Amino acid sequence: MTGGSFGDIVARxxxxxxxxxxxxxxxxxxxxxxxxxxxxxxxxxxxxxxITVDSFTRVGDHLAVRRALAAGAELNGYPIAAHSPETxxxxxxxxxxxxxxxxxxxxxxxxxxxxxxLLAAGLHATEGGPLSYCLPYSRVPVAESVxxxxxxxxxxxxxxxxxxxPHLESFGGCMMGQLCPPSLLVAISVLEGLFFxxxxxxxxxLSYAQQTDPDQDAEAVxxxxxxxxxxxxxxDWHVVLYTYMGVFPRTPRGATALLERSAELAVxxxxxxxxxxxxxxxxxxxxxxxxxxxxxxxxxxxAHAAPGGPVDDTGVLAEARALVDAVLDLAPDxxxxxxxxxxxxxxDVPFCLHQDNAGRTRAFxxxxxxxxxxxxxxxxxxxxxxxxxxxxxxxxxxxxLTHVERAFDR
Amino acid sequence: MELDAARQDTARLDIVxxxxxxxxxxxxxVYLQLVLEEMGHRxxxxxxxxxxxxxxxxxxxxxxxxxxxxxVNGHGFQDARRVIGPLRARLASTPVVVxxxxxxxxxxxxxxxLLAAGFDAVFExxxAITSFRRYVDRLAAGVRS
Numbered sequence: 031m032t033g034g035s036f037g038d039i040v041a042r043x044x045x046x047x048x049x050x051x052x053x054x055x056x057x058x059x060x061x062x063x064x065x066x067x068x069x070x071x072x073x074x075x076x077x078x079x080x081i082t083v084d085s086f087t088r089v090g091d092h093l094a095v096r097r098a099l100a101a102g103a104e105l106n107g108y109p110i111a112a113h114s115p116e117t118x119x120x121x122x123x124x125x126x127x128x129x130x131x132x133x134x135x136x137x138x139x140x141x142x143x144x145x146x147x148l149l150a151a152g153l154h155a156t157e158g159g160p161l162s163y164c165l166p167y168s169r170v171p172v173a174e175s176v177x178x179x180x181x182x183x184x185x186x187x188x189x190x191x192x193x194x195x196p197h198l199e200s201f202g203g204c205m206m207g208q209l210c211p212p213s214l215l216v217a218i219s220v221l222e223g224l225f226f227x228x229x230x231x232x233x234x235x236l237s238y239a240q241q242t243d244p245d246q247d248a249e250a251v252x253x254x255x256x257x258x259x260x261x262x263x264x265x266d267w268h269v270v271l272y273t274y275m276g277v278f279p280r281t282p283r284g285a286t287a288l289l290e291r292s293a294e295l296a297v298x299x300x301x302x303x304x305x306x307x308x309x310x311x312x313x314x315x316x317x318x319x320x321x322x323x324x325x326x327x328x329x330x331x332x333a334h335a336a337p338g339g340p341v342d343d344t345g346v347l348a349e350a351r352a353l354v355d356a357v358l359d360l361a362p363d364x365x366x367x368x369x370x371x372x373x374x375x376x377x378d379v380p381f382c383l384h385q386d387n388a389g390r391t392r393a394f395x396x397x398x399x400x401x402x403x404x405x406x407x408x409x410x411x412x413x414x415x416x417x418x419x420x421x422x423x424x425x426x427x428x429x430x431l432t433h434v435e436r437a438f439d440r
Numbered sequence: 441m442e443l444d445a446a447r448q449d450t451a452r453l454d455i456v457x458x459x460x461x462x463x464x465x466x467x468x469x470v471y472l473q474l475v476l477e478e479m480g481h482r483x484x485x486x487x488x489x490x491x492x493x494x495x496x497x498x499x500x501x502x503x504x505x506x507x508x509x510x511x512v513n514g515h516g517f518q519d520a521r522r523v524i525g526p527l528r529a530r531l532a533s534t535p536v537v538v539x540x541x542x543x544x545x546x547x548x549x550x551x552x553x554l555l556a557a558g559f560d561a562v563f564e565x566x567x568a569i570t571s572f573r574r575y576v577d578r579l580a581a582g583v584r585s
Binding site: 085086088089091094098103104105106137166167168169206207208277314315381382383384385422423424427428431 | 474491514
């Protein structure tokens with residue numbers, strides 16, 4: 031295999047006290063993609079590389095990819111299923127290796143073709159999940175996404191027979207990017223990890239996206255670690271933190287400060303890997319140079335941050351545990367349990383328009399800047415976990431959506 | 441999802457709000473639905489990643505007073521320019537507008553090409569929501585621009 035196991039490389043960095051930083055980066059052309067990966071590798075920080083797939087490939091519109099490539103039109107990522115395995119190997123040759131693992135990020139609810147393409151090119155690390163890449167991003171029924179992800183896990187785990195150790199990251203810690211309360215993010219990450227394990231994956235990462243309050247986030251990552259230790263003790267796992275995924279500060283100063291807070295949060299909570307955002311986030315898809323600058327900024331902030339410190343218990347762990355336990359009680363098969371949980375509204379993502387999502391929950395940013403439930407719908411939580419909120423209007427939604435942007439651009 | 445915003449009885453338009461085929465973003469769609477409902481209009485929100493065929497068939501059946509397309513993933517220009525032809529085949533005179541971040545470079549400047557392709561209005565500048573509200577108000581008052 032080329033490059034060693036993604037999970038083992040991250041574990042070695044963590045043992046050496048180094049946070050692995052990683053961009054989101056995808057360009058259509060092989061030469062530009064190789065140049066981007068090379069720039070990240072040579073950024074002078076402990077980095078992992080990313081090939082982000084374009085969104086035509088993500089939704090399975092391979093005809094649109096071919097048309098765009100033929101017409102020289104813009105693509106917002108690397109069309110890994112359209113390029114040949116030889117082409118992608120030439121992108122990676124001499125770049126991807128034991129010191130520089132590369133992961134494919136895609137956003138697809140039905141990623142079999144993408145997984146086949148990355149395996150054919152000698153890669154073994156990717157991300158997503160049957161809920162996290164279905165509910166927020168697709169029109170695919172949850173049951174179909176569960177089937178597709180079971181197949182994708184099997185494709186990945188089959189690579190073990192060829193000497194590789196595939197790694198799969200749950201995107202469950204992001205769900206809509208913002209305004210999803212921490213307990214539901216933690217629960218979905220753990221449940222997707224259990225789904226991956228059931229389908230043969232033994233090296234995985236569980237995600238959590240920075241939200242609105244650093245103490246609430248620290249409590250959430252601690253809860254994620256507690257539940258992962260309880261439920262996933264027989265596989266290798268690490269925690270990957272995402273720099274804020276919601277409406278981003280527009281000023282370079284604000285965007286940089288938010289990135290630095292996420293790096294500090296990663297160190298504080300013992301997260302082993304951080305996926306960064308750039309100062310271009312509010313404006314457009316970042317350049318390679320902007321991505322490299324973000325990696326350097328994040329790595330420097332992490333080097334100055336201190337691990338540990340007190341974490342107040344405001345109930346995130348108890349909520350996440352109640353969600354996970356209630357879902358697992360629905361069926362012995364994790365995939366069936368996930369389908370039933372969405373049907374019953376046990377997992378109900380606020381503001382998610384997917385046709386299978388119950389749509390009975392809501393959340394908001396409270397006066398202290400913490401993310402709270404205002405409606406818990408049919409979630410298996412005590413009714414008093416929802417707190418009184420202002421009337422739900424477009425302006426009020428915009429206020430919650432832009433809370434972080436306004437705080438950091440001030 | 442339940443969006444129980446206040447509604448008025450006058451000048452109520454039936455509006456289809458939709459993402460484009462390759463765009464997974466939905467906050468723009470949730471927000472636009474609330475904005476339009478608070479202005480007193482009825483909204484059918486088709487959500488994210490709407491394939492061209494679903495968009496055209498839904499609009500053809502619903503015969504809305506206005507179709508609002510929104511995209512922020514950088515493929516909007518391509519997606520929008522491709523779908524306006526089939527949409528026009530079903531809705532010859534219905535106002536169809538598009539807005540958001542329509543290219544990968546954040547530069548804007550795609551309005552002329554999209555207007556030429558058949559859109560009635562394009563909203564991609566900093567004041568997009570203000571000018572969008574004004575456009576919808578004029579439409580509700582019976583003025584076609």
